[in-house]
Amino acid sequence: MAAIAPIAVSVRMYNVGFGDCFLLTFKYAQGARHMLVDFGSTAPPRYASKKTDYMERVAQDIKKVCAGKLDVLVATHRHRDHISGFGTDVPTGKIIADLKPDHVVQPWTEDPRARANSQEMTGQFLGALEDMQEVAAAIKQFATDESLAGKQTRDQLQFIGDGNMGSPSAFKNLREMGQRSKAHYVSAGMELSILPGVKCTVLGPPTLRQSETVRKQRVRDPANFGQFRSFWASQSLAMRQSLPRAQRAPRTALPPNVRWFVNQSRQIRAGQLLGLVKDLDTVISNTSVILLLEVGKRKILLPGDAQVGSWSYALSQPEWRRLLADVDLYKVGHHGSLNATPKPLWALFKNKGGPSTKNRLETLCSTRAGKYGSVASGTEVPRRVLVQELERDSRFTSSEGSRATFCNEVTFEC
Amino acid sequence: MAYHPTRKLTILALDPSVRTDGRILRTQIEVPNEVLEAGPRGYRVSIVDYDSSTDSFRAAKRTFQHARDAYRSPRDPFEKSSDAALLASPDFHAFMTYGIVMKTLARFEHALGRRLSWSFGSHQIQVAPRAFADANAFYSDTAQGLLFGYFPSNDGKRTLYTCLSHEIVAHETTHALLDGLRERYTDPSSPQQSGFHEGFADMVALLSVFSAASIVAKVVDLGVPRAEGEFIKRAAVSVQALKESGLFGLAQEMGAELAGVHGHALRRSVALPPGENYLRSGEWDEPHACGEVLVAAVLNAYLAIWVERLKAIGDASRLDRNRAAQEGAELADHLLSACVRAIDYCPPTDIEFGDFASALLTVDSELNPADTKYGLRQHLLESFRGYGIHPTSRGKPGRQAGSWDPPPPGATFVYDRTHFENMKSDPDELFRFLWENKEHFKLHNDAHTRVLSVRPCIRVGRDGFMLRETVAEYHQTLKLDARELSQLRIRKPQGMPADMEVTLYGGNTVIFDEYGHVKYNIGKSIMDTARQSERLAYLWSHGGIGPGAGKDRAFARLHVRRNMDWYRS
Numbered sequence: 005m006a007a008i009a010p011i012a013v014s015v016r017m018y019n020v021g022f023g024d025c026f027l028l029t030f031k032y033a034q035g036a037r038h039m040l041v042d043f044g045s046t047a048p049p050r051y052a053s054k055k056t057d058y059m060e061r062v063a064q065d066i067k068k069v070c071a072g073k074l075d076v077l078v079a080t081h082r083h084r085d086h087i088s089g090f091g092t093d094v095p096t097g098k099i100i101a102d103l104k105p106d107h108v109v110q111p112w113t114e115d116p117r118a119r120a121n122s123q124e125m126t127g128q129f130l131g132a133l134e135d136m137q138e139v140a141a142a143i144k145q146f147a148t149d150e151s152l153a154g155k156q157t158r159d160q161l162q163f164i165g166d167g168n169m170g171s172p173s174a175f176k177n178l179r180e181m182g183q184r185s186k187a188h189y190v191s192a193g194m195e196l197s198i199l200p201g202v203k204c205t206v207l208g209p210p211t212l213r214q215s216e217t218v219r220k221q222r223v224r225d226p227a228n229f230g231q232f233r234s235f236w237a238s239q240s241l242a243m244r245q246s247l248p249r250a251q252r253a254p255r256t257a258l259p260p261n262v263r264w265f266v267n268q269s270r271q272i273r274a275g276q277l278l279g280l281v282k283d284l285d286t287v288i289s290n291t292s293v294i295l296l297l298e299v300g301k302r303k304i305l306l307p308g309d310a311q312v313g314s315w316s317y318a319l320s321q322p323e324w325r326r327l328l329a330d331v332d333l334y335k336v337g338h339h340g341s342l343n344a345t346p347k348p349l350w351a352l353f354k355n356k357g358g359p360s361t362k363n364r365l366e367t368l369c370s371t372r373a374g375k376y377g378s379v380a381s382g383t384e385v386p387r388r389v390l391v392q393e394l395e396r397d398s399r400f401t402s403s404e405g406s407r408a409t410f411c412n413e414v415t416f417e418c
Numbered sequence: 419m420a421y422h423p424t425r426k427l428t429i430l431a432l433d434p435s436v437r438t439d440g441r442i443l444r445t446q447i448e449v450p451n452e453v454l455e456a457g458p459r460g461y462r463v464s465i466v467d468y469d470s471s472t473d474s475f476r477a478a479k480r481t482f483q484h485a486r487d488a489y490r491s492p493r494d495p496f497e498k499s500s501d502a503a504l505l506a507s508p509d510f511h512a513f514m515t516y517g518i519v520m521k522t523l524a525r526f527e528h529a530l531g532r533r534l535s536w537s538f539g540s541h542q543i544q545v546a547p548r549a550f551a552d553a554n555a556f557y558s559d560t561a562q563g564l565l566f567g568y569f570p571s572n573d574g575k576r577t578l579y580t581c582l583s584h585e586i587v588a589h590e591t592t593h594a595l596l597d598g599l600r601e602r603y604t605d606p607s608s609p610q611q612s613g614f615h616e617g618f619a620d621m622v623a624l625l626s627v628f629s630a631a632s633i634v635a636k637v638v639d640l641g642v643p644r645a646e647g648e649f650i651k652r653a654a655v656s657v658q659a660l661k662e663s664g665l666f667g668l669a670q671e672m673g674a675e676l677a678g679v680h681g682h683a684l685r686r687s688v689a690l691p692p693g694e695n696y697l698r699s700g701e702w703d704e705p706h707a708c709g710e711v712l713v714a715a716v717l718n719a720y721l722a723i724w725v726e727r728l729k730a731i732g733d734a735s736r737l738d739r740n741r742a743a744q745e746g747a748e749l750a751d752h753l754l755s756a757c758v759r760a761i762d763y764c765p766p767t768d769i770e771f772g773d774f775a776s777a778l779l780t781v782d783s784e785l786n787p788a789d790t791k792y793g794l795r796q797h798l799l800e801s802f803r804g805y806g807i808h809p810t811s812r813g814k815p816g817r818q819a820g821s822w823d824p825p826p827p828g829a830t831f832v833y834d835r836t837h838f839e840n841m842k843s844d845p846d847e848l849f850r851f852l853w854e855n856k857e858h859f860k861l862h863n864d865a866h867t868r869v870l871s872v873r874p875c876i877r878v879g880r881d882g883f884m885l886r887e888t889v890a891e892y893h894q895t896l897k898l899d900a901r902e903l904s905q906l907r908i909r910k911p912q913g914m915p916a917d918m919e920v921t922l923y924g925g926n927t928v929i930f931d932e933y934g935h936v937k938y939n940i941g942k943s944i945m946d947t948a949r950q951s952e953r954l955a956y957l958w959s960h961g962g963i964g965p966g967a968g969k970d971r972a973f974a975r976l977h978v979r980r981n982m983d984w985y986r987s
Contacts, residue, residue, distance in 0.1 A: 149473070234572055235553070241570045242471070242551035258475055261459075262466045265544040266475065268561035273470035273550050347913070 009201030013299045014415040018062045019403040022047035022372035023085040027066055030199055037199055038070035041078040041306055043089035046167045047375045059089050063096040076198050077105035079178050080308030081292040084167050091174040101181055107198045108182035111209050113291045115189035125212050128233040135236035136284035140168035142243035143281050153274030163375055164281045190293055192317055207324055208294035208310050210317035218316045289338060290314040300418030303331045309338040312346045319348050328352045336369035340386025356397040365398040366414050373404060422491035425451040427517040431633045433583040438636055442501045445632055449520040456481050463519045464542045465512045471551035476508055511581055515547040518587040526595050529758035531877045537597040538562045547581035555580040557593040564590045588623040602767045602893055606962040608953055610770040613708025620713045621757055628750035635743035637664035649736040655728050657721045661688050687713040692804035711805050712771050719801035723792050724749055756782045766870060766891040766925040768942045772810040775802045776822050783818035822938050831855050831936055838934030842888045845869035852892055859926055860943045865896040886932040893925035894944045909951040911958035922950055
């Protein structure tokens with residue numbers, strides 16, 4: 005069938021609190037096709053903060069909009085705020101599986117075949133990812149100890165730890181959906197033929213070799229990668245060995261002369277763990293699939309949570325830089341964190357500008373403030389300075405903003 | 419009653435992985451003797467055996483003092499223990515850590531001829547030898563302490579303690595001592611400033627180990643085909659052979675697991691081939707990498723001199739092992755003293771390697787004008803140049819090349835409004851002197867000025883000269899909005915918001931001679947527009963300005979990041 009092309013495309017951003025869930029509907033003369041990008045949440049939206057079934061409502065709405073059939077499902081990366089809804093330990097996993105997507109797109113890091121050779125760099129990297137998730141789970145558990153640090157730090161440890169824990173049932177569900185249809189484990193540079201008349205370029209995640217080509221830090225040690233692997237293995241092992249903690253000694257059991265230092269040590273430990281969990285959070289974010297969809301004359305950029313480290317590869321490709329210049333819709337990366345919208349990327353978009361700008365850039369940000377990071381450390385999500393820029397130079401829609409509802413929708417004629 | 423000034427303490431010479439004849443290589447160190455509380459807790463160092471990963475505290479029971487009389491020199495408690503007993507004994511972990519911290523402190527005090535203070539105002543530093551389950555160790559000024567982690571070996575069967583590595587403990591102690599001497603070196607500045615903290619700590623750690631002849635003798639040819647017994651092969655004492663020997667090659671050969679921990683592995687710096695562009699390339703901005711360049715320059719000079727000294731002993735095929743080791747150890751000791759003393763001659767803020775080079779050359783020429791034995795300064799100059807480190811001062815004709823210049827002859831300081839006797843110890847009196855001589859010291863009128871320290875010191879040079887000097891540091895801080903920078907001819911980094919607050923630093927080290935006259939005025943003017951522009955540009959492009967960047971003495975993060983340098987932002 006020649007020259008079948010969408011005549012319009014709409015992007016629905018569901019308000020899932022801290023998480024991502026986007027449903028893209030491509031309207032053809034012959035009917036509509038649907039692409040779901042991510043479905044996860046680690047903190048409820050404000051409108052549903054008392055209700056626990058908000059994810060089910062979203063799943064039912066997806067089912068209704070796509071009339072029981074998904075064409076494409078994209079799980080950008082394995083963070084729980086992007087895939088928790090696919091878990092079969094919650095009711096929504098089955099609802100989505102029943103929509104029988106024809107194509108399931110995941111990053112190359114999820115490819116079961118990539119794990120085969122654990123000695124290869126790739127296998128080692130994937131092993132490290134698993135260790136990271138164990139570390140995250142341990143940190144979440146560790147952070148329940150009230151003497152560890154102040155509440156703010158403990159909340160951060162628990163929240164980020166929780167977001168990075170493994171979701172075995174979601175992994176399994178995604179893998180099986182892929183097996184029943186067509187699974188795509190993608191890396192930068194691939195082109196996907198998944199929807200007629202839609203050019204779908206994968207800008208990320210880079211493979212390890214690709215990311216090596218843009219590294220700034222010199223590698224002195226060829227065994228560097230083994231070090232990366234053993235670092236996380238050792239972290240994971242150390243956590244497991246030290247965790248099973250019997251009863252804590254009461255404060256008065258400590259001699260008075262060490263109490264101040266013990267208290268300092270606990271805070272340092274909390275700080276170390278926070279650093280560790282944020283580091284692994286970044287590594288996992290950087291495994292995000294970055295998709296650039298070209299629908300007629302419209303361009304939609306869906307970067308998941310990809311951060312500077314991953315973007316630096318895509319941005320080093322002159323051809324892609326040209327492609328990115330006239331993006332019409334940008335899904336704001338990583339719920340509005342600063343590192344996920346690198347300045348060099350933002351600088352490429354030429355449809356930026358005030359309200360009177362022709363073809364003004366649309367930006368969609370799915371987020372929930374007050375959950376991730378802190379203003380004091382300049383790590384708050386969404387980042388204030390970024391939001392200001394998005395509001396000024398684009399038509400900015402936030403799942404938390406004044407137009408916050410159950411779902412926001414943007415439609416383009418193609 | 420006779421008081422014994424020192425006591426002997428057995429420690430591991432390097433770390434548990436370094437063995438000869440199947441036994442862990444040990445050494446006996448001498449540390450100041452004192453009446454210790456259980457811990458041990460002494461007058462400068464307090465060991466706290468608290469583990470934050472398991473939230474457990476171990477109260478030490480034994481003090482290991484002389485049984486009847488605390489004033490007698492105590493017996494070395496671990497001299498006769500087996501290897502297994504040492505590794506398993508929490509008391510040994512505590513005492514080895516205590517011993518190296520005390521020894522390093524004593525070494526600095528010996529070189530400087532005065533007591534050293536910690537930067538945090540307390541007399542005692544807290545040291546946790548088993549602080550947490552992590553392959554990491556660091557100095558924390560907020561916790562007023564040193565924290566040493568432990569971690570499982572790769573096979574998960576053993577536990578490795580960073581406190582049992584001589585070099586790691588010496589390295590972290592040096593961070594604390596350097597912070598006590600130059601508290602502003604942890605401010606956000608150029609990559610070389612943070613690189614200096616790392617490189618200096620490495621140099622001190624390595625030279626401390628090398629200055630023990632007994633260790634050098636054991637490992638000088640370890641790992642190369644052995645010449646057994648009292649002699650080592652002539653072939654094993656070339657610069658190249660020594661680089662590959664046990665002295666430098668240990669980390670890779672044997673301590674592979676500890677090698678991942680910072681403070682241990684940088685012996686390989688010595689293998690860095692000379693090159694002029696490291697520091698300019700931008701690829702060496704990471705603090706440890708940057709520090710390695712400095713370490714490489716100093717260690718290569720050390721090796722060159724040592725090998726030259728060894729030409730004079732032995733015959734064509736072999737030389738006496740102990741004699742060779744003695745030469746190496748003496749030289750290491752000499753160089754270590756010079757490096758520590760050089761800190762007094764370094765500017766108080768925004769240090770770069772060229773400043774250290776000038777300081778080192780100055781201090782050595784003051785103390786050891788002839789330099790006939792080692793030719794140390796010539797070797798240092800050549801080696802520094804080889805690594806692209808150019809002394810900040812060229813050195814006036816007739817003076818040591820690369821050394822600091824005295825104030826220009828026309829500089830007439832006003833002395834008659836202050837009393838030098840008071841200036842030797844009173845920061846307020848010293849400040850008056852600065853204030854009266856604002857122009858000479860290039861004080862910026864709007865900046866906040868503070869005298870950081872005034873330190874009298876007496877030193878004996880190896881040629882018998884007595885040096886009585888007073889070392890004072892002052893520091894200036896100027897907080898401005900970015901929009902005001904252009905008025906000072908400082909470039910605002912591209913993209914920096916006009917209302918962002920930036921902080922500029924400046925300050926000098928002033929050395930007074932024994933008559934109370936300004937002998938050197940070494941510094942970084944706050945008005946150095948080129949330096950300030952460059953510093954701001956670097957910090958802005960590396961996220962070093964703004965919330966979360968501040969004065970975060972993030973040695974902890976720094977050390978972990980080394981392992982993280984992959985596939986991340």
